[in-house]
Amino acid sequence: MKKAKNKRIAIFLDYDGTLSPIVDDPDRALMSDSMRSAVKNVAKYFPTAIISGRSRDKVFDLIGLTELYYAGSHGMDIMGPNCVKSIDNKQDKEVKLFQPAKEFLSMIDEVFRTLVENTKAIEGAKVENHKFCTSVHYRNVEETNWPLIAQCVHDILKDYPRLRLTHGRKVLEIRPVIDWNKGKAVEFLLESLDINNKDDVLPIYIGDDRTDEDAFKFLREENRGYGILVSPVPKETKAFYSLKDPSEAYFNTAIPLDPVLRRRIPDFRQALSRIREQRSTENIGQDTPPEYLMTLYDFTILKFIPERRSNLTVRSSFHGLRKRIDNFDEWLNLTDETLSWNEKLLLLGLHKEKFLKINLILLFANQGNEQTNMPESSDMNEETRPPRLGNHGFSHDNERNPRNQPRISDLPPRHPQRPSWADRDNGRRLSFSDGSRPSNLVICYKLPKQFPVIRASSGSSSSIDTGSGSELEAISTFSEIVPDTVIFDDFEKFPPTAATVSSSLLLGICGLPDTIFRNAVDMALADSECCKLENSELRLSCFSNKALVNVGGDLAKLVPGRVSTEVDARLAYDTHGIIRKVHDLLKLYNEIGVPPERLLFKIPSTWQGIEAARLLESEGIQTHLTFVYSFAQAAAAAQAGASVIQIFVGRIRDWARNHSGDPEVDAALKRGEDPGIALVTKTYNYIHKYGHKSKLMAAAVRNKQDLFSIVGVDYIIAPLKVLQSLKESATTPGDKYSFVRRLSPENAARYSFSKEELTKWDQLSLASAMGPAAVELLARGLDGYVNQARRVEELFGKIWPPPNV
Ligand SMILES: O=P(O)(O)OC[C@H]1O[C@H](O[C@H]2O[C@H](CO)[C@@H](O)[C@H](O)[C@H]2O)[C@H](O)[C@@H](O)[C@@H]1O
Numbered sequence: 001m002k003k004a005k006n007k008r009i010a011i012f013l014d015y016d017g018t019l020s021p022i023v024d025d026p027d028r029a030l031m032s033d034s035m036r037s038a039v040k041n042v043a044k045y046f047p048t049a050i051i052s053g054r055s056r057d058k059v060f061d062l063i064g065l066t067e068l069y070y071a072g073s074h075g076m077d078i079m080g081p082n083c084v085k086s087i088d089n090k091q092d093k094e095v096k097l098f099q100p101a102k103e104f105l106s107m108i109d110e111v112f113r114t115l116v117e118n119t120k121a122i123e124g125a126k127v128e129n130h131k132f133c134t135s136v137h138y139r140n141v142e143e144t145n146w147p148l149i150a151q152c153v154h155d156i157l158k159d160y161p162r163l164r165l166t167h168g169r170k171v172l173e174i175r176p177v178i179d180w181n182k183g184k185a186v187e188f189l190l191e192s193l194d195i196n197n198k199d200d201v202l203p204i205y206i207g208d209d210r211t212d213e214d215a216f217k218f219l220r221e222e223n224r225g226y227g228i229l230v231s232p233v234p235k236e237t238k239a240f241y242s243l244k245d246p247s248e249a250y251f252n253t254a255i256p257l258d259p260v261l262r263r264r265i266p267d268f269r270q271a272l273s274r275i276r277e278q279r280s281t282e283n284i285g286q287d288t289p290p291e292y293l294m295t296l297y298d299f300t301i302l303k304f305i306p307e308r309r310s311n312l313t314v315r316s317s318f319h320g321l322r323k324r325i326d327n328f329d330e331w332l333n334l335t336d337e338t339l340s341w342n343e344k345l346l347l348l349g350l351h352k353e354k355f356l357k358i359n360l361i362l363l364f365a366n367q368g369n370e371q372t373n374m375p376e377s378s379d380m381n382e383e384t385r386p387p388r389l390g391n392h393g394f395s396h397d398n399e400r401n402p403r404n405q406p407r408i409s410d411l412p413p414r415h416p417q418r419p420s421w422a423d424r425d426n427g428r429r430l431s432f433s434d435g436s437r438p439s440n441l442v443i444c445y446k447l448p449k450q451f452p453v454i455r456a457s458s459g460s461s462s463s464i465d466t467g468s469g470s471e472l473e474a475i476s477t478f479s480e481i482v483p484d485t486v487i488f489d490d491f492e493k494f495p496p497t498a499a500t501v502s503s504s505l506l507l508g509i510c511g512l513p514d515t516i517f518r519n520a521v522d523m524a525l526a527d528s529e530c531c532k533l534e535n536s537e538l539r540l541s542c543f544s545n546k547a548l549v550n551v552g553g554d555l556a557k558l559v560p561g562r563v564s565t566e567v568d569a570r571l572a573y574d575t576h577g578i579i580r581k582v583h584d585l586l587k588l589y590n591e592i593g594v595p596p597e598r599l600l601f602k603i604p605s606t607w608q609g610i611e612a613a614r615l616l617e618s619e620g621i622q623t624h625l626t627f628v629y630s631f632a633q634a635a636a637a638a639q640a641g642a643s644v645i646q647i648f649v650g651r652i653r654d655w656a657r658n659h660s661g662d663p664e665v666d667a668a669l670k671r672g673e674d675p676g677i678a679l680v681t682k683t684y685n686y687i688h689k690y691g692h693k694s695k696l697m698a699a700a701v702r703n704k705q706d707l708f709s710i711v712g713v714d715y716i717i718a719p720l721k722v723l724q725s726l727k728e729s730a731t732t733p734g735d736k737y738s739f740v741r742r743l744s745p746e747n748a749a750r751y752s753f754s755k756e757e758l759t760k761w762d763q764l765s766l767a768s769a770m771g772p773a774a775v776e777l778l779a780r781g782l783d784g785y786v787n788q789a790r791r792v793e794e795l796f797g798k799i800w801p802p803p804n805v
Pocket of ligand 1 (some may be wrong): 015130211
């Protein structure tokens with residue numbers, strides 16, 4: 001409205017994907033009644049034109065508003081003032097037309113008919129005649145047949161050198177080579193409507209497609225007005241603003257795009273004006289300095305831990321929700337699918353009830369690459385910082401820092417200035433007086449001293465809610481329980497304590513419509529450094545690294561423990577390759593402000609992997625050696641000083657069920673022991689008896705008995721079902737599995753190892769000591785990881801550049 005002050009607005013609208021949703025059948029792309037009445041209403045006040053790829057007749061049929069100007073065939077068929085008079089059959093009246101490609105009429109018709117014929121055997125193909133251009137749709141064609149469609153179109157073009165090809169949303173369009181497009185059509189209409197004066201008129205163009213870019217470009221380059229892109233995903237665009245999809249409230253909210261990253265920067269004016277409404281009573285407002293900050297991490301804690309928010313009330317009065325929310329849970333449970341978690345945060349107004357005194361809510365989701373200058377929540381002083389859960393998961397060394405809440409109250413805030421709004425590049429941006437900009441979603445608020453704390457059960461190092469008097473509570477006294485989950489979104493009952501970011505997690509994120517991590521992946525795919533790389537292999541590897549790190553960065557805000565990042569398993573036999581990869585990942589983590597002490601790097605336990613771990617640990621980089629299936633690997637990993645050693649209990653047992661001939665497995669079975677449990681026990685004893693620093697993690701734990709048998713091991717990754725069952729079972733004295741600590745330093749001291757087992761492991765001794773179980777399981781594990789890494793790259797290859805679908 002500010003830009004339009006003292007100017008007349010002119011509105012230009014594309015049809016498909018802008019006024020109507022994209023659907024499979026182009027004939028059923030209908031615009032809603034509410035959209036029609038919105039357009040009708042707009043046309044009452046502003047000259048309004050439709051600029052569509054469809055034929056003018058078709059688009060008029062679909063919209064049916066006579067008060068608009070229509071340009072069909074991508075602007076090659078304009079009906080407007082100052083055009084040539086002719087009779088319009090549809091409207092049954094004399095109209096004025098401008099048709100710069102008139103001479104191509106019969107050629108297009110011919111091409112249309114040939115294409116109908118040539119594609120008739122391709123199931124799902126649809127050809128449309130738009131008078132001055134023709135479209136071949138492949139939205140409903142099996143992907144394997146897309147090349148056939150492309151071939152048909154290319155064959156035609158060979159015969160018609162005066163026609164050219166453009167690409168729309170799952171549609172190939174053939175049109176005359178003339179220098180005419182939607183941008184020219186806008187220019188033409190501005191002139192013919194006599195609203196061509198830059199100083200008096202502000203044109204606004206809303207469109208979703210590549211063909212609309214010509215119009216965005218014209219408005220931007222001529223400094224005329226504003227393009228608004230309708231797109232749910234970030235795209236390279238010349239538009240200034242974006243809307244997610246046609247259902248977004250047009251003419252109410254458009255979100256400024258970051259001119260560099262082409263991402264949506266929420267417009268806070270609306271949010272702030274709502275906050276201002278409450279200001280008189282609650283002292284909330286944009287002038288209040290941000291005294292204390294709450295990051296997405298802290299906020300997610302509120303999401304996952306209901307007890308933490310028992311005294312919180314939330315008010316949100318976003319018009320889109322058409323509802324006033326007075327309760328946090330109700331707000332969280334809103335099923336409005338159009339709002340992502342982040343968007344909900346943006347619209348949130350927190351309100352003090354008993355514990356929270358909020359001075360300022362300042363929300364922004366700027367995705368810039370700049371270093372953040374806003375303090376992290378860890379910078380808060382002890383009084384004001386929301387306490388983290390329990391004793392901080394497997395990321396922290398409880399012995400050295402039992403409370404793990406550094407006193408930093410003496411430190412001055414890193415960014416004492418008030419942020420201020422500035423108009424930059426035609427977009428409103430929040431920045432500090434030194435020009436720096438924050439890069440995380442941040443909520444500023446002030447916390448009281450009495451912020452409620454949830455305590456993990458007695459002495460436990462676990463931060464999950466174990467349930468009082470339950471078996472889970474008993475086990476958690478001795479081992480840290482890490483819930484086994486892939487995506488944390490549905491993780492209400494057992495909030496994550498530590499996390500692994502892997503190819504399989506990336507596949508999970510990409511496979512789900514809306515997770516809080518999706519943005520991290522989208523950002524990776526929009527990364528300009530990676531996009532620049534011409535070699536597709538390097539580009540995809542760059543995207544994967546970025547995606548892993550971006551998701552890892554989000555996880556680091558979410559979990560109190562360490563985030564373990566999977567190192568590409570294709571490097572499993574290349575020590576220096578692994579080291580290089582870890583250095584690259586660390587550098588990226590550093591760029592987004594995640595310190596090395598919050599990180600582990602997950603490396604397969606090949607000899608080369610173990611060697612890489614040794615060298616990395618000597619640099620102070622924490623490693624997590626996985627796929628340990630034999631004592632030789634475990635002992636070599638401990639000697640290398642790996643921070644975490646991971647053994648898959650159930651996988652070894654499964655192998656033993658169907659195979660024989662592995663001396664280590666056979667020996668355990670002969671002793672009447674489970675071979676997986678036996679390996680965990682022996683490794684624990686070795687680490688403790690000989691004073692290695694490694695922590696031992698037991699994974700692939702299948703049932704409660706598995707857990708009971710290794711109580712005392714440092715970490716147990718347990719399936720949610722098992723956790724639930726443990727939580728629901730009350731402990732009874734004399735229980736079959738009385739909660740004796742099975743693994744302890746005392747027991748370890750009494751354990752005897754053979755001379756061979758105490759060797760200084762090297763490549764040769766490791767290779768000869770690894771039995772068939774370890775060899776096969778390691779190979780199987782590597783295959784799985786390699787396969788997933790490839791699938792991620794394939795997927796990224798398909799969705800980059802961002803699809804115009
Ligand atoms: O410029 P527009 O008004 O956006 O028209 C562009 C094309 O829109 C139509 O195709 C698109 O929408 C269809 C219906 O939702 C969808 O099935 C198709 O995949 C999209 O490409 C129209 O059918 C095309 O001829 C237009 O060129």
